[in-house]
Amino acid sequence: MAEFRLEMRGVSKSFPGVKALDNAELKLRSGTVHALIGENGAGKSTLMKCMFGIYKMDEGEIYYEGSKVSISDPLSALKLGIAMVHQELQPITERSVAENIYVGRYPIKKLLGFLPVVDHAKMHSNTEELLKKVRMNFDPRQKLGSLSVSQMQSVEIAKAVSADCKVLILDEPTSSLSEREVEALFTIIADLKRENVSIVYISHKMDEILRISDEVTIMRDGKYIGTWDSKELDTNFIITQMVGRELTNLYPPRDNVPGDVIFELKKFTSINPRSFRDINMTLRKGEILGIGGLVGAQRTELMEGIFGIRSSSHGTIEYMGKTLKISRPRDAIRRSIAMLTEDRRATGIFPVLSVEDNVSIASLDKYLDLGFVLNNGKINSLVQDNIAKLSIKTPSNKTLIKSLSGGNQQKVLISRWLANDPDILILDDPTRGIDVGAKYEIYCIIADLARLGKSIILISSELGELIGMSDRILVMCDGRLTGEVKQETATQENIMALATSFE
Amino acid sequence: MQRATNQANWPRKIVGLLKDNIIIVGIIILAVVVSFLRPNFLGESNIRNLLGNTAVRFIIAAGVSGALITRGTDLSAGRVAGFAACISAILLQNREKNVSGNFYPEMGQLPVILVLLIVLAICAVIGIVNGTVIAYFKVPPFIATLGMQTLVYGICLVYTGAQPLGNLDPRFTVLARGFVLNPIVSYPALIALAVGLYMWFLYNKMRHGKYMYAIGGNESAAEVAGVSVNMTKVRVYMLAACLYGLCGFLIASRSGGASVNTAQGYELEAIAGCTIGGVSVNGGVGRISGILIGVLVFEVLKIAMQFMGLKSEFTYIVQGLVIIIAVALDLRKYLAKK
Ligand SMILES: Nc1ncnc2c1ncn2[C@@H]1O[C@H](COP(=O)(O)OP(=O)(O)OP(=O)(O)O)[C@@H](O)[C@H]1O
Numbered sequence: 001m002a003e004f005r006l007e008m009r010g011v012s013k014s015f016p017g018v019k020a021l022d023n024a025e026l027k028l029r030s031g032t033v034h035a036l037i038g039e040n041g042a043g044k045s046t047l048m049k050c051m052f053g054i055y056k057m058d059e060g061e062i063y064y065e066g067s068k069v070s071i072s073d074p075l076s077a078l079k080l081g082i083a084m085v086h087q088e089l090q091p092i093t094e095r096s097v098a099e100n101i102y103v104g105r106y107p108i109k110k111l112l113g114f115l116p117v118v119d120h121a122k123m124h125s126n127t128e129e130l131l132k133k134v135r136m137n138f139d140p141r142q143k144l145g146s147l148s149v150s151q152m153q154s155v156e157i158a159k160a161v162s163a164d165c166k167v168l169i170l171d172e173p174t175s176s177l178s179e180r181e182v183e184a185l186f187t188i189i190a191d192l193k194r195e196n197v198s199i200v201y202i203s204h205k206m207d208e209i210l211r212i213s214d215e216v217t218i219m220r221d222g223k224y225i226g227t228w229d230s231k232e233l234d235t236n237f238i239i240t241q242m243v244g245r246e247l248t249n250l251y252p253p254r255d256n257v258p259g260d261v262i263f264e265l266k267k268f269t270s271i272n273p274r275s276f277r278d279i280n281m282t283l284r285k286g287e288i289l290g291i292g293g294l295v296g297a298q299r300t301e302l303m304e305g306i307f308g309i310r311s312s313s314h315g316t317i318e319y320m321g322k323t324l325k326i327s328r329p330r331d332a333i334r335r336s337i338a339m340l341t342e343d344r345r346a347t348g349i350f351p352v353l354s355v356e357d358n359v360s361i362a363s364l365d366k367y368l369d370l371g372f373v374l375n376n377g378k379i380n381s382l383v384q385d386n387i388a389k390l391s392i393k394t395p396s397n398k399t400l401i402k403s404l405s406g407g408n409q410q411k412v413l414i415s416r417w418l419a420n421d422p423d424i425l426i427l428d429d430p431t432r433g434i435d436v437g438a439k440y441e442i443y444c445i446i447a448d449l450a451r452l453g454k455s456i457i458l459i460s461s462e463l464g465e466l467i468g469m470s471d472r473i474l475v476m477c478d479g480r481l482t483g484e485v486k487q488e489t490a491t492q493e494n495i496m497a498l499a500t501s502f503e
Numbered sequence: 504m505q506r507a508t509n510q511a512n513w514p515r516k517i518v519g520l521l522k523d524n525i526i527i528v529g530i531i532i533l534a535v536v537v538s539f540l541r542p543n544f545l546g547e548s549n550i551r552n553l554l555g556n557t558a559v560r561f562i563i564a565a566g567v568s569g570a571l572i573t574r575g576t577d578l579s580a581g582r583v584a585g586f587a588a589c590i591s592a593i594l595l596q597n598r599e600k601n602v603s604g605n606f607y608p609e610m611g612q613l614p615v616i617l618v619l620l621i622v623l624a625i626c627a628v629i630g631i632v633n634g635t636v637i638a639y640f641k642v643p644p645f646i647a648t649l650g651m652q653t654l655v656y657g658i659c660l661v662y663t664g665a666q667p668l669g670n671l672d673p674r675f676t677v678l679a680r681g682f683v684l685n686p687i688v689s690y691p692a693l694i695a696l697a698v699g700l701y702m703w704f705l706y707n708k709m710r711h712g713k714y715m716y717a718i719g720g721n722e723s724a725a726e727v728a729g730v731s732v733n734m735t736k737v738r739v740y741m742l743a744a745c746l747y748g749l750c751g752f753l754i755a756s757r758s759g760g761a762s763v764n765t766a767q768g769y770e771l772e773a774i775a776g777c778t779i780g781g782v783s784v785n786g787g788v789g790r791i792s793g794i795l796i797g798v799l800v801f802e803v804l805k806i807a808m809q810f811m812g813l814k815s816e817f818t819y820i821v822q823g824l825v826i827i828i829a830v831a832l833d834l835r836k837y838l839a840k841k
Pocket residue numbers: 015016018019020038039040041042043044045046047087393394402403404405406407408433435504841
């Protein structure tokens with residue numbers, strides 16, 4: 001038997017203007033979890049897409065169980081037993097969970113002995129089995145679109161598992177999962193490992209990597225840096241190898257001083273009875289307000305309610321002493337409220353537009369000459385500034401955003417709202433999919449904004465980030481506000497206790 | 504991340520460019536061949552004719568492009584232009600010679616510009632209805648404008664009594680034949696040029712343009728980014744219908760008459776021109792310069808077929824094929840580049 005289940009050697013891949021992979025390699029042993037890490041744009045996803053046959057390598061070879069293979073498309077990868085859960089999920093939201101899992105390979109039965117039809121009963125019972133395997137229990141007939149992002153992801157994993165794979169690629173699987181769901185995922189991974197599946201695990205979360213991986217490969221600028229046994233590694237070493245320099249602090253020092261209350265919600269309630277209800281909260285000038293809670297606590301829904309994406313049935317929003325009526329995002333933006341939404345793909349990026357258009361779209365009103373002509377020169381320099389400030393990796397500002405790496409797309413969206421210069425900035429999981437170095441930069445930007453008197457509402461699924469960055473943390477559970485903790489007294493335990501105080 | 508060396512890339516780039524514009528390349532080759540076989544092809548009268556046809560169709564295509572870029576479509580284009588042609592013809596009938604069959608014989612001769620304004624106003628209303636139905640009532644653009652197509656045709660039949668309209672005011676018909684310096688630089692060509700410049704400015708230098716591309720790129724993201732999605736759509740369809748109106752007005756002037764079948768099917772030619780010129784039916788992509796090239800190339804194809812003596816029955820078959828191929832290639836481009 002070969003030493004490695006799968007080996008990639010000397011892989012290079014260029015896109016117009018970028019060399020995404022430069023002699024990269026990966027050696028994957030059977031029955032192990034292999035972490036693949038590197039900064040945003042290091043080429044991790046690209047390498048995996050080469051393995052999965054989505055991209056064609058310019059140079060390089062792939063060996064499977066010791067023999068050379070050519071993988072020309074995802075189908076041939078699947079045939080070899082390679083499955084992939086993508087960084088950017090591509091669900092068919094209008095169809096059922098079962099259909100999403102079995103699309104393209106529906107179980108067939110013969111009606112009246114000859115007419116081939118889809119065997120729905122079998123498909124649904126199989127799906128139920130699979131969902132149990134990934135420790136989920138919802139109805140296979142449910143529309144996929146009715147699930148949360150994290151539930152959709154579990155469906156994706158179930159789909160990969162159902163293909164009976166030998167190699168499973170997980171590209172940032174936990175970026176939208178709650179702690180509890182992460183635990184569930186780890187159990188699934190352990191199960192798979194026991195069945196001798198090899199797992200490639202891409203993540204920006206150091207603690208996870210150290211906990212579940214057996215080996216770690218680090219990439220930088222498309223190049224292979226090295227592979228280590230996880231037991232020999234610590235966070236500092238990884239970060240230094242990854243970034244190429246040392247990082248000492250996780251969170252920047254903050255010297256913002258929260259002032260008067262400028263924003264207040266009173267008895268704010270969703271029109272959906274299962275969503276947020278009776279929310280009373282205040283926000284001060286220059287304050288960073290964290291919102292904690294488990295996935296499903298309706299934090300995102302509450303924020304979308306404030307921002308006019310969802311409707312409220314009653315309750316009021318008061319801003320600077322006046323009652324606001326916000327029925328769509330445009331109303332909120334006019335009042336200098338901005339929101340970075342959770343789902344980058346659905347409500348964030350314009351894939352076929354340039355980085356420049358993606359940054360400037362929400363602030364065009366500020367760049368008009370004579371009231372109607374866009375000042376493209378000014379817009380251009382605004383975008384350049386933002387690219388530099390957030391160190392966004394892009395060949396130019398005319399590059400289409402869809403060709404940027406996931407983390408860099410996120411940074412573009414953050415600059416969209418920075419460019420808009422809002423007084424209240426709602427950030428729904430802003431560091432999702434962002435590498436450690438860039439995270440620190442984003443924390444610095446948040447701290448700066450607060451010092452300048454802007455108010456920030458920060459939702460995060462990482463407790464560490466909430467505690468490290470917020471002046472005050474409100475905790476939600478099941479649509480209700482269950483408590484408030486000050487930064488000085490905040491601990492993982494008291495936040496979790498509030499987050500799980502179900503009625 | 505390194506910059507890939509540019510020198511090594513350029514042959515690949517050129518091949519890629521040719522591949523992406525395969526239809527344009529093919530038709531240019533055809534035109535060259537035809538001009539060798541039939542030297543008249545490059546004669547002045549043919550060029551003038553070609554530019555005149557292109558001008559009229561470019562104006563329609565420019566209108567349709569807004570709908571396509573916002574991920575919609577406008578199938579009412581041809582019939583609205585036809586209706587506009589009929590209104591223009593009726594209001595600008597020659598009333599000096601009192602021929603029987605004149606509409607409004609009591610009415611005096613109206614100023615040409617006033618009639619143009621009336622036509623534009625009527626078309627604007629049609630466009631606003633299209634846009635409102637699509638934006639606020641969420642009727643799919645395909646259905647909404649298909650309905651409007653039939654509706655406008657019906658109104659046109661009722662209004663004109665289905666009779667062909669001729670005998671127009673000479674001040675009106677001379678308009679399309681007028682030119683500056685050289686007959687090739689005809690008034691319709693100049694008007695089309697002005698429309699093109701205006702549309703370019705609108706698409707590249709104004710908020711409305713950026714909003715259009717954003718809506719086509721990702722409508723929910725546009726909403727969240729504060730784009731006034733519904734108003735933008737209404738404006739798109741309104742402007743489009745005004746352009747159809749202008750086009751119908753010019754057609755009536757060029758041909759010295761109009762009938763209920765004037766400009767029938769122009770929407771499909773316009774969509775073809777747009778797609779050949781790089782407007783994606785997937786939304787969010789397209790440039791005015793591309794549309795001009797697309798329309799021009801499509802007209803060259805039609806005239807080349809005429810010159811080669813192809814029967815008009817067959818030219819329809821070829822046109823239909825080219826339209827399907829253009830859209831198929833467009834969709835493939837986006838699939839391949841995923
Ligand atoms: N389809 C594409 N077209 C052009 N450039 C691309 C394309 N896909 C990736 N790239 C470029 O290749 C580089 C590597 O991207 P990749 O997505 O592999 O990064 P990554 O390591 O997965 O980063 P992240 O952690 O942000 O997801 C980036 O600079 C990106 O802009």
